[in-house]
Amino acid sequence: MFKHLREDIQTVFDQDPAARNALEVILTYSGLHAIWAHRLAHAFYKRKFYFIARVISQISRFFTGVEIHPGAVIGSRFFIDHGMGVVIGETCEIGDNVTIFQGVTLGGTGKEKGKRHPTIQDNALVATGAKVLGSIIVGENSKVGAGSVVLKDVPPNSTVVGIPGRVVIKDGVKVKGKDFNHTDLPDPVADRCNDLENQILVLKKMLTEAQQKGESRQNGH
Template sequence: MFKHIRDDLDAVMERDPAARSRFEVACLYPGFHAIAFHRLANGLWRRNLRFLGRLVSQIARFVTGIEIHPGATIGRRFFIDHGNGVVIGETAEIGDGVTLYQNVTLGGVAPSVDSASQINVKRHPTLRDNVIVGSGAQVLGPITVNRCARIGANAVVVKDVAEGVTMVGVAAREAGRKLSETERERFAAYGIGANDLSDPVTRMIDALMDKVQSLSMRVEELEREHEDPEVGDSAENGAGESESRTRIPF
């Protein structure tokens, strides 16, 4: 447990440029307090001291504004930045090096089984190593967000996310290009480090607008020809005259 707490302190120092010392993080960072409480609550939960585990998690929620169910599985070097409003459900699984921002929900959906059998059924997402989830994002259901993926702010993710991609929008769609290996290892605050990040919906709308504009110009040309048929006739007469001029008399 204490080894995990040391790793969590190091994670904050690596990813938050505002952190000046481990002592400051340990005393003043609610995200660190929440994960420290969770390490204790999860230990109690795994020893079947379920009530005590929930009690510790509720104390942590009151103190930090972050709700982590004691049954959630969280790996090493976990970092919750700012943290207020973060919710992590019971069957959520989080790998190593994961970063969450404020108001993120790793939420569950009702499993398609009888209500009497819902205990211990996987209902919450799995986040693989080095995933970054931006503020306000909702990751819902027993889906998998694969390694080094990034979830943009306020995105709603309800399907599996491939490795090394960035998801934005409601419902979330893949944005921009797939991250290179170098970019995957580099931390990006709020998950938006790629310079070419763009909203896929915006790209689609831009393409449609370009098509509409070209069609509109063509319609205007056809309307002008319909309103002034002499334009078409003059074009034909001009072609006829040029042809007659080129004839060779015999």
Template sequence: MAFMFLRESIAAYRERDPAARSTAEVLFCYPGLHAVIWHRVAQTLWLARWTSLARFTAHLSRWLTGIEIHPAARLGRRLVIDHGMGLVIGETAIVGDDVTLYHQVTLGGTSLSHGKRHPTIGNNVIIGAGAKVLGNITVGDGARIGANALVIKPVPAGITMVAAPANVLDRGRAKPCFDAYGTPCSEMSVDPLLHDIESLRAELAELEARVGVLARAGTPSLEPAE
């Protein structure tokens, strides 16, 4: 089982990274692969209820690779972490198969509850460098998250999300409160006009995706014949 994991993981790196020239290079020189190997050890300890030792193992992995993965996070097969420095995957995050994550990606939680509070990432998803996916949201299969994007709402399958300029989310509060990652994700905290614009943008992106699917399927034109 361990041999199969290593073989398919190394093959995934060689397929998706043109800089990977040999199996030995990937095995010995890719911190993303090392971090996932350490995670498998830490998760085994976590499931055996050796939680403190599991956290120490994850801490050691972070010190060696620069990649922080909580022992309870669930990672799919053939995960590629490219470069990886500064990447964070939270406790209740779920990552599907054939996912590619670049450096400084954060799969973070915005709630202080002990339930599911981190993202669920579907299969064949690519998340670009510096992107932040926050909260108990789902990123659908085949989605693309551009570099430095901030995602706090569910992403439909096959959609590409890119970063936007910073906007005002709230215009002042009666008293300060704590927001994880400095990002208030409550509907009530978002500027109403900005919320409407983002809703229209999401609906337009979903409509474009549907039209693209119909076009690829060869759906006949709806325009009347002359």
């Protein structure tokens, strides 16, 4: 248990340059508190003490702003940055070295039974406000851009952005979550709008040339 506690604290130092000392991290990081509360709730959940587990998770939600269902399975070195508004569903599976930011939802898409929440594999990152919905897989070393809505599987070593989420980088350089830079994400919607604008300019040019040719012919007659 103490090994996990030290590892969690070290993860905060590795991921957040604002962390200054261990006491500050232990007392003030709500994401860390939410993870520790979840570990306790999950232990009761596995032993079928469901009511106690839910009470612990709801108390944690009240104090941290992070809602993690006690049934969710979370790996080592999980980091929640800021944390407010994070929701993690019952059948979520989160691997090792995963980072998520505030406002992220790892949720379901309906009232189906069984596995209905996402699986986030090792070294993945889910950025601010992203929604990952349904029984899908976000592959290893992949990134979900801020504000994206992901409804389909994300291949390993990929970057997904947009609504709905689109893969814009695949099989690129392996990037750890802590090296992620929000400002470097491609924007497929803007790219598509630029393509359409260029096509309109070409069509306008062709139309102008056709009109000029028509006028020349009329003047020639």
